Amino acid sequence: ISMKDEILKRILAADGEAVSGQELADSLGVSRTAVWKHMQTLQEEGYTFETIKKKGYVLTGVPNSLNPTQIELFLKTAHFGREIHYYDVVDSTQTIAHKLAQEGAPHGTIIIGEEQTAGRGRMARPWESAHGTGIWMTIIVRPDVTPQQASSYTLVVAVAVTMAIKTLYKHVEPAIKWPNDLLINGKKCTGILTEMQAEADLVQALLVGIGINANQAAADFSPDIADIATSLRLEAGEEINRAALVASILHYLEQFTELYVKEGFASIKTLWQQLSCTIGQRIEVKTLRERFEGIASGITDDGVLQLTQDNGIIRTIYAGDIKIL
Ligand code: BTX
Incomplete structure (x- = not known):
């Protein structure tokens, strides 16, 4: 990890509190000027800071980019997200994932596009994926399960995404609508599409597509979905750090996938029930x-x-x- 990223990590970890330039310089063993230069570079990358007299730097904004360096900054996983294919514009990250999986891409590989021109949901329904606003990502998962067992994996993904959102945005209450949607206050903020490459009894790969509306304003949705869709920013009332959210999703999904492969969906069922808005309705x-x-x-x-x-x-x-x- 570079000095610049180390500085960024400490400022991120301060979680809105000021971090003094002098303390950064002392604890990292570099000069104030060096710290200041790294801060300049971070600003060029799209980070914004407020400088508070005698206190230091407060992070006020993160770049609106999902490039791999941004994600790696937050990543805590062993496999998930350790290979990242990042594009500006794609037709669908699912299509790219199918090809990469066939070519042998490792377990945990992710494909991210800033925009999808042919993003899709189930049964070829369109999935709106405007530029720079959401998380449009496919994860290639190679779990040791049968194709029959794999059908419940979408529910595992829904739990992982819900936990990640709840952890980062404490006041947001996402609820799982069976099988593949997350709703906030009754509106859809996330859709999940799981596709499979399999032989008779063997799953070669699951292509787990996750679409999350992150930073859209209400006017950004097309009239088709304006009444049914919402974004995390609309619900949380703050700009969403998409890179941090991606890393958190990958963290939870890696954990839950291990559990699911060892013990089946039954081991996650209770949590699913707690997070769902479906049962009893x-x-x-x-x-x-x-x-x-x-x-x-x-x-x-x-x-x-x-x-x-x-x-x-x-x-x-x-x-x-x-x-x-
Ligand atoms: P679904 O079939 O359950 O939902 C599709 C329906 O959701 C559409 O018919 C429309 O009514 C509504 N919709 C479309 N776009 C949005 C949106 N941005 N927000 C809220 N509602 C919307 C859900 O399918 C699964 C979606 C998976 C999307 C990911 S993105 C990364 C990956 N690549 C790709 O092409 N698909 C997946």
């Missing part, structure tokens, strides 16, 4: 061919949703879209 389920209504009464150890209909019949829902009524 009256919902409408639409599958490819059918429509049901009833109470979302539980989730199985395999991540399958149970719906209790008004006539008492319990249905198990493997895939579909739900609406909370």
Whole structure:
């Protein structure tokens, strides 16, 4: 880690408190002038500081960039995010991930685009991915599980993203809507799309697409989704440090993935239930061919949703879209 990054780390760690230039210089064994020069470079990279007389520097803004150096600054993982493919504009990070996975990209490789021109959700639905506003990322995961078991992995991802958001933004309350959305105050801020490369009994790779609305203003959403979408900035009332959030997501996802491979979804189920806004609610389920209504009464150890209909019949829902009524 460079001197400049070390200075940045200390200022970030101060969490809004002033850090004195003299103390930085003393503790790092460099001159005040050297510290000042590194501060200049950081400002050129897009960091902004306020200088408080006799106290020092306070961080007031971070660059709006997800370039790998920004992410690595916050990264605590062993594998996740240790190989980063970063692009300005892509069609879809999923498409790039499929290709890289086939070419043997290691477990934990991530693909990030500042903008997607053909971002997609489930069933080829479009996913709005405007430039520089969100986190549009795919993680290549190679877990030792069967294709059947892998179907619950989306729920694990939802838990990891929720934990990361809650940790960094204490006043924001994201809730998981089965199977793949995070809502804040009833509006969608995150979507997850898990695709798979597999042979009969063997998962080669999961391509875990995560789309998070981070810094959009309300007017940035197209009329199509203006009523149903929100961003973390709108909910938290502050600019979102996307690089820090990416690193935190990778941290939680690495931890939960290990648990999930060893002990299955059952080991994360309780946490999922606590973080979900689905269980106990009256919902409408639409599958490819059918429509049901009833109470979302539980989730199985395999991540399958149970719906209790008004006539008492319990249905198990493997895939579909739900609406909370
Ligand atoms: P989904 O099929 O559950 O949701 C798609 C629906 O969400 C759309 O039909 C639209 O109504 C709504 N929507 C579209 N864009 C947004 C948005 N930015 N915010 C809120 N709502 C929106 C969800 O699919 C899975 C999305 C995964 C996106 C990631 S981004 C990185 C990776 N690359 C890629 O192409 N997809 C994934």
